[in-house]
Amino acid sequence: MFFLASEAGDNLRASNVPTDYDFLSVNPGFDLSEGIDRDPDTGGRALWVGMVNTLRMALAGIALATFVGVIIGLCRLSNNWLLNKIGSAYVEVVRNVPLLVQILLYGSVFANLPRVTQSVGPISGWLHLSNKGLSVPRFHISDGFYQWVIVVVVGLVLASYVRKKRVGIQDLTGRDTRPIRSALFVLLVVSIFGWFIHPIFGFLNTPLQQISEGISLIPQVVVQVALAVTVLALAVRWVVKFLDAHRTPAGLAKLTDDDYFRIIFALASSLLMALVVLILWPGLSSWLLNSFSDLFTVLSDKFGNGRSGRPLDVALPDVVQVGKFPNYGPSGLNLSIGFAAVFFGVVFYTAAFIAEIVRGGVLAVPRGQSEAANALGLRKSTVLRRVILPQAARNMLPPLGNQYLNLAKNTSLAIAVGYSDIVQIGQTVYNQTGKTLPVVSIWMLFYLSCSLTISVVVNFFNVRTKIVER
Numbered sequence: 001m002f003f004l005a006s007e008a009g010d011n012l013r014a015s016n017v018p019t020d021y022d023f024l025s026v027n028p029g030f031d032l033s034e035g036i037d038r039d040p041d042t043g044g045r046a047l048w049v050g051m052v053n054t055l056r057m058a059l060a061g062i063a064l065a066t067f068v069g070v071i072i073g074l075c076r077l078s079n080n081w082l083l084n085k086i087g088s089a090y091v092e093v094v095r096n097v098p099l100l101v102q103i104l105l106y107g108s109v110f111a112n113l114p115r116v117t118q119s120v121g122p123i124s125g126w127l128h129l130s131n132k133g134l135s136v137p138r139f140h141i142s143d144g145f146y147q148w149v150i151v152v153v154v155g156l157v158l159a160s161y162v163r164k165k166r167v168g169i170q171d172l173t174g175r176d177t178r179p180i181r182s183a184l185f186v187l188l189v190v191s192i193f194g195w196f197i198h199p200i201f202g203f204l205n206t207p208l209q210q211i212s213e214g215i216s217l218i219p220q221v222v223v224q225v226a227l228a229v230t231v232l233a234l235a236v237r238w239v240v241k242f243l244d245a246h247r248t249p250a251g252l253a254k255l256t257d258d259d260y261f262r263i264i265f266a267l268a269s270s271l272l273m274a275l276v277v278l279i280l281w282p283g284l285s286s287w288l289l290n291s292f293s294d295l296f297t298v299l300s301d302k303f304g305n306g307r308s309g310r311p312l313d314v315a316l317p318d319v320v321q322v323g324k325f326p327n328y329g330p331s332g333l334n335l336s337i338g339f340a341a342v343f344f345g346v347v348f349y350t351a352a353f354i355a356e357i358v359r360g361g362v363l364a365v366p367r368g369q370s371e372a373a374n375a376l377g378l379r380k381s382t383v384l385r386r387v388i389l390p391q392a393a394r395n396m397l398p399p400l401g402n403q404y405l406n407l408a409k410n411t412s413l414a415i416a417v418g419y420s421d422i423v424q425i426g427q428t429v430y431n432q433t434g435k436t437l438p439v440v441s442i443w444m445l446f447y448l449s450c451s452l453t454i455s456v457v458v459n460f461f462n463v464r465t466k467i468v469e470r
Contacts, residue, residue: 017437018434019438023433024043025044027042028428028429034339034419035052036049046425046429047429049425050420050423050424050426054412054446057343057414058408058411061350065346065354065407066400068348069357073356074087074358077359091356095353099346099349099413103346103417104341106344110133110340111131111337113129113131114130114131116128116130116327117130126317127317128317131337132327132328132336134340135317135335136335138314138315138331138333140313141311142311142312144198144310144311147201147311148191148198148311151190151198155190156187159186159190162186164179166178166179204303205303205304209300211296215289215292215293216290218289220285220286223289224278224284225278227284227288231270235267235271239266239267242263246259316332337417338417342419346410349410350406350407350410361396362388362389365388365392370383373386373387397462398462401459404458405454405455408451409447409450409451422443
């Protein structure tokens with residue numbers, strides 16, 4: 001690797017090809033078609049917009065592809081002839097057509113729809129479908145959301161208490177007390193009640209503002225010392241727990257050379273981190289103080305005067321005409337042709353593979369499990385929800401994780417339909433600056449971070465669904 005990197009560096013310098021990252025702080029000189037910032041002032045900001053667009057599509061795509069895949073997989077297992085054939089046809093057609101072809105197909109279909117008018121779409125006023133893309137109602141939080149959240153939190157506490165009580169009664173008497181349903185009912189009642197009484201929490205505006213002002217008065221050195229002491233205390237706590245875990249019944253700790261190394265490494269690392277916080281990184285404490293102060297300032301504004309409206313609201317799609325051509329307004333949730341084509345492409349394509357994973361996971365559950373559940377008189381839906389799917393999840397999670405990774409990386413095909421994801425924006429950046437290698441390295445780091453994050457989340461649930469041997 002060192003030899004290859006050295007040779008590449010020599011050749012790039014000989015060809016006068018720049019490899020620095022100064023473009024991140026230079027105005028890119030182009031606008032974006034969509035995103036959180038359509039007129040970025042730096043190349044780094046433009047790439048950040050592309051990252052956000054990619055993450056939006058990946059996260060929403062994973063959720064919808066999982067839902068569609070589970071439904072199709074269960075259809076393939078259904079005894080109903082029509083459902084079984086529909087599921088089989090979906091899987092065999094969608095997974096055998098290249099994803100790029102499907103994306104181009106969806107893009108072509110959207111591009112050939114009628115023009116935007118006030119009545120375009122299957123449901124006028126609620127769903128607009130045209131050659132500008134798709135516009136649907138947008139659900140969003142409103143003025144009274146944060147006050148209502150406090151009531152919901154109280155409801156969660158009460159629901160947890162009710163569930164524990166119902167479980168206790170069920171354990172003592174053997175009677176089915178439906179603890180989950182009871183807890184959900186309590187949460188629902190409290191949430192509905194809070195929808196009307198949430199303005200009473202507007203008084204929190206003043207205390208939150210005072211907390212913000214108090215945080216801004218804390219000396220920076222106090223935060224540095226507190227962070228250093230916290231790091232050392234955590235290390236000492238870990239060492240104490242480590243020693244307790246290795247004690248014999250007589251109370252002695254039998255340690256190997258490796259155990260001593262772990263203890264020394266933990267203490268030395270914590271001491272080094274404490275010194276870095278105290279001496280070399282004073283900006284961390286300043287950043288923490290400013291961040292927490294700003295957080296409470298924002299929260300106090302959310303509880304201020306005039307914030308007593310409904311907690312949640314829905315904005316219907318609208319059509320506006322600023323110049324000669326009508327277009328979707330900012331009210332609804334607008335999906336451009338590029339976004340819709342890539343989104344539906346990766347969702348339906350990945351759902352076909354997820355359907356097969358679900359089918360295989362369900363068939364891997366021993367037949368005796370469903371027979372025993374049927375012998376107890378359980379309904380088919382209960383058997384599927386309580387017996388089959390929990391056991392099938394152990395087999396499904398590892399391949400499901402692979403499909404989630406594929407979906408996140410397949411969003412890079414958005415460049416084929418001009419959607420402003422990180423690849424399309426990065427290509428525009430290096431075409432203007434010539435910084436191909438730096439941009440590609442950013443792509444690699446971004447997709448690597450996304451993939452590792454998805455892997456960590458999937459493995460977290462995978463560990464908790466495995467059979468525990470005693």
